[in-house]
Amino acid sequence: MLTVRNLSKVYPPDIQVLSQVSFQVDEGEFIAVIGSSGSGKTTLLRCISHQEKWTSGQLIYKSNDISKPGPLERFKLGKDFAYLEEKPSLNRNKSAIKNVMMGKVYKAPLRILTGMTSRDEHVVGMDYLEKVGLLDKGDKKVGQLSGGEQQRVAIAKALILGPKVLVADEPVSGLDPKSTEYIIQDLKSLCKDRNMSVIATLHQVELAERYATRIWGLSEGRIVLDIPARSLTLREKMLIFGEV
Numbered sequence: 001m002l003t004v005r006n007l008s009k010v011y012p013p014d015i016q017v018l019s020q021v022s023f024q025v026d027e028g029e030f031i032a033v034i035g036s037s038g039s040g041k042t043t044l045l046r047c048i049s050h051q052e053k054w055t056s057g058q059l060i061y062k063s064n065d066i067s068k069p070g071p072l073e074r075f076k077l078g079k080d081f082a083y084l085e086e087k088p089s090l091n092r093n094k095s096a097i098k099n100v101m102m103g104k105v106y107k108a109p110l111r112i113l114t115g116m117t118s119r120d121e122h123v124v125g126m127d128y129l130e131k132v133g134l135l136d137k138g139d140k141k142v143g144q145l146s147g148g149e150q151q152r153v154a155i156a157k158a159l160i161l162g163p164k165v166l167v168a169d170e171p172v173s174g175l176d177p178k179s180t181e182y183i184i185q186d187l188k189s190l191c192k193d194r195n196m197s198v199i200a201t202l203h204q205v206e207l208a209e210r211y212a213t214r215i216w217g218l219s220e221g222r223i224v225l226d227i228p229a230r231s232l233t234l235r236e237k238m239l240i241f242g243e244v
């Protein structure tokens, strides 16, 4: 579904962060990206989701070369790719449902894109909150929700336009084990039930080993390991992290 060839990213004047990164992503995969701090994980995710310009490389999505997307392709990419930041920007003073409804691409309200009424939109928003187990918290202000619940609101917000690929930067960072489990299970069922692909950075290797379908190990801006998820050997950990 998605093929990237030789993606490189250089920040001015000459900070090479990603070097010749190549990979393929299939529908329904849950890919965990692991690597040391500064290895380029966030930059990779931001490049994949077109939050960041590429210095060079080729992106083939659904058989179309969209390495240099025009306005129409950008619109389509924005709809098909959702990017979930490490600290999602939610409005703490607004309710969970209102935040979810703000999940719109290219500033176009859902109803312009789909012809829905605002009432239909509300129902759809609640549907997404239900998918992440927050149906009963829809009217609560986001500021009154726990960190894990806020992250789930952000996931529902990212999902509202039905992306095919969800790119999530540290979706469980700073969360307690129970919230972590909830969120990872949410992401996993999105892959399974909706055939969506998830690419997520995870700091805890055990989470990647346990829940992902595939693991990418990043070191100094290169994918040094790309394997079906399983317990990593010491040698593989050394390859990714250096000393372990």
Ligand SMILES: Nc1ncnc2c1ncn2[C@@H]1O[C@H](COP(=O)(O)OP(=O)(O)OP(=O)(O)O)[C@@H](O)[C@H]1O
Pocket: 011, 012, 015, 017, 035, 036, 037, 038, 039, 040, 041, 042, 043, 044
């Ligand atoms: N806008 C920028 N300008 C210059 N250098 C940058 C910029 N953004 C990131 N970098 C550099 O790129 C490298 C990789 O950063 P990135 O945030 O992608 O790493 P990371 O693996 O996500 O790290 P962490 O796990 O600490 O979040 C770092 O050395 C960082 O300083």
